Amino acid sequence: MRSYDYIVVGAGSAGAVVANRLSADPRRSVLLLEAGPPGHPWSRIPVGYAKLIANPAVNWLYSGEPEAGTNGRRLPVPRGRMLGGSSAINGLAFVRGQAQDFDTWAQMGNPGWSYADVLPFFKRMERYEGGGDDAYRGREGPLRVTDPPASDPLYAAVIKAAGEVGIPHNADYNGARQDGIAMSQATIASRRRMSTAHCYLEPIRKRPNLRIETGALTESLLFEGSRCTGVRYTTAGASQEARAGREVVVCGGSINSPQLLELSGIGQPERLRALGIEPRYALPGVGENLRDHYAPRTRWAVGAKGWTFNDRGRGLGLVKQAMRYALFGQGLLAMVGAPLRAFVRSREGLEAPDLLLGWVPMLTEPGPAGPRIASQSGMTCYAHPMRPESKGHIHVTSADPRQPPAITFNFLSSPVDAELTVRAVRIARAVMAAPALAPLRLTEIAPGPARQTDDEILDWVRAAGETTYHPVGTCRMGADPMAVVDARLRVHGIAGLRVADASIMPTLTSGNTNAPAIMIGEKAAAMILEDLAA
Template sequence: MEEYDYVVVGAGSAGAVVANRLSADPRNRVLLLEAGPAGHPWTHVPVGYAKLVCNPAVNWLYSSEPDANTAGRRIPVPRGRMLGGSSAINGLAFVRGQAQDFDGWAQMGNAGWSHADVLPYFKRMERYEGGGDDALRGRDGPLRVTDPQPRDPLYRALIAAAGEVGIPHNPDYNGARQDGIAMSQATIASRRRMSTARAYLDPVRRRPNLRVETGALAERLMLDGTRCVGVRYAVGGQTREARAGHEVVVSGGSINSPQLLELSGIGQPDRLRDLGIEVRCALPGVGENLRDHYAPRTRWAIGARGYSFNDLGRGLGLVRQAVRYAVNGGGMIGMVAAPIRAFVRSREGLEAPDLLLGWVPMLTEPGPNGPVLSRRSGMTCYAHPMRPESKGSVHATSADPRRAPAITFNFLSAPVDAALTACAVRVARSIMTAPAMTPLRVTELAPGAAAESDDEILDWVRQAAETTYHPVGTCRMGQDGQAVVDARLRVRGIAGLRVADASIMPTLTSGNTNAPVIMIGEKAADMILQDAAARSRRD
């Protein structure tokens, strides 16, 4: 039995942050458990996400259950499995979301989660050297955020085309307003990925009060009555137990966190009994409320040369890209997964954008070890609603922690999601066919000009769409009977246990989720330390 003050399960976008902040006090003994390895060579190179998205060494490689709105397909659900978690394999885009996202959480009864409440944590975590308002942007945090420049002619053409259809250029969508098209702000610095492993763990690995254990699979939480007292985990086939004198913090993400709660007897009683798991705490919301962005990838051929990385990334072109990356960190090797994006309103009268479009300057085809460059020159544009209402679930399929859980998305089950998805595809078409794109000689490949009606577009979406890898909500924060954690992220009915990751989000934020999850880690650590100080004063 190992003794610590805090045990953090999962070293991803939130868990690495929590471990850093808790161990800043030398009196706190902190254990950080990570199921995967310490790292991988490709995680340092921005374009390395293409090598890691299908790599079982550092990726859980989950997939969803088939359903009618995925045309019976299993949708890939990649999740990072190494220090840094999904921040070590993701597409590197930095998107905070809208103020309305967090104000909505507060209006649901989650005190302390309004935009005014979370803004200090967004500022604390980032070191943004671009422009913007100092009242809104952080300048000296651990996570460097950079502004790639629209040097390539393709990006300049897209910005001009968006302007022609009424979408303005907005150089700081993480500032006062999100509307518009812009180059993607990125967690890239000095040509390297800024995962939470690099930003939050590397600088503090020598702290004597912080132990980071990799290759450590959490098997279950240890409960003493209605109190969590530690974690049982396995390393190299050996079972170990770590006792937490103060708290256990679960930061496994929206797929792994609800699974671990269920394996520990916390969840829906009938479901747990069917798996042969003793019920320790009945919480019907565990694993429910799963949301993600279901995004069709529209595909476009480009007849003109010099615009697509399909032309620029082969033979001598690839050598030139390597040189460009070495000189200024730009080009194909140093790019965000979607280097340019637009936040768009589906109709007049909306308070804020509700659609997101992102462009990838290449076409890819499925390969044996992940996507490979197509021989055809072109580009891809994904388009989707940002705040979907369709909800699914994640549930354990066995009492064995090594068995993958069942992931059921129920995409497009909310009619508004279907309508907005079709609208997003039409917006993508309007930009791609605007006059500024004429020199590129663009031709629509998918869904194709024959898909004109909403029904025809949605038929194609069901056949082709994937997620943008933003699962949230499966340990939802709230006050009602389906909530799993309260506003201080404490698991209802179990003392000494919190969840801090994307699973606590009541709803999806407007855009990519990595930045909000890092913020959650920052805020969770503050709340833990505040509550510890309050207990100390009482004692």
């Protein structure tokens, strides 16, 4: 059994950060375990997410349980399984969320997590290459963040249309205020994806005090009494154990972190006993409080030619796009998953936006290896509430760590989520009907002009809605009986064990969750080092 000061389980958005910061002092030894491979060629190219979204080589390819909110459908739940985790396969949008999100966490009994507390970590992690106010933006961090150019006429037309219905342009939604429409800030620079594998791990791979093992599936945590002392994992079919002299930090993400805790006997005792898992510590909140963004994709046919990538990205057009990417780092191959996004308010009187709209300049269709560009010219606009109240859960169904857990979202179970989803769809319709988009000769495909009442729209949402791949909350931070970790991310009742990833979020942040997950990794590492010094 090898011994290290720290063992980090999961080399994803947060885990890569934790490993980087903890190993910065050569006196500390760190083992970083990742179940997937070192990387994949498509991960370097921004639009490679289209090739990785259904690729079992680097994706866990989970799916949700059938439920009423999805009309009995099993929704795909892709999760990255390689160095960089989901930061290596995601849609590359960089969204911190709004100050209100983090102030709410602090008000829920989590000191040290207000916006004023987390802002220094957001600044520490990023090297923002756009404008903005230095009071809010970081310039010297490892993660390069850029503003894709708004040079495409389609983007300019959508921004103008949004303005015509009262949604102003906001050049920096990660700055002082989130409201408005903007090009999506992106973890893209120098023509390539800025995953945490690239930004946090590649520069430090040769540190002698850091050992990175890929293809290493962590099966269980090890304990001596109420202290976590290490992990058991397999590589190439061989079982191994490693000891942590100081701490084990679980960074598996919102699906794998509660799964590992339950496999190790931490969770709801009755549930674990029924699966033949010996309960070690009762924490009823493990796997609970699951939240995600449930987003219907409105679809629009474009009658005018030349506006969308359905016209410009197929056949010889794809060759031109490849050349544009190679020469200038622009075009289809450099595209964020949704290049335009708008943060809007569902009604007057709100202190901050509560809805998100995102535009994709094409229509796609299912293909044998993932989505592909459709022959019909069109656009997609997804629309959803940003802070849903519906909560689900994730639990293991077997003592076998290779069996996927059951994921139940309970989408639309909270009435306010249904109400706000309908409102978001109506706002999307208003933007698409604005005068600035008249030259495109748009025709609504979905939900379709026949669906006008709230019930008709909701029926369509249940039949067609998808997640935006932002699961959080399943190892929730707090001080109440259903919390899993405290405000310093220590698992309640167990020494030497922390969780640091999106699973600790008490509520969803307002937008994409990759940037907050990286921030959590930064803050977790800082707290670990503070506690070590104390």
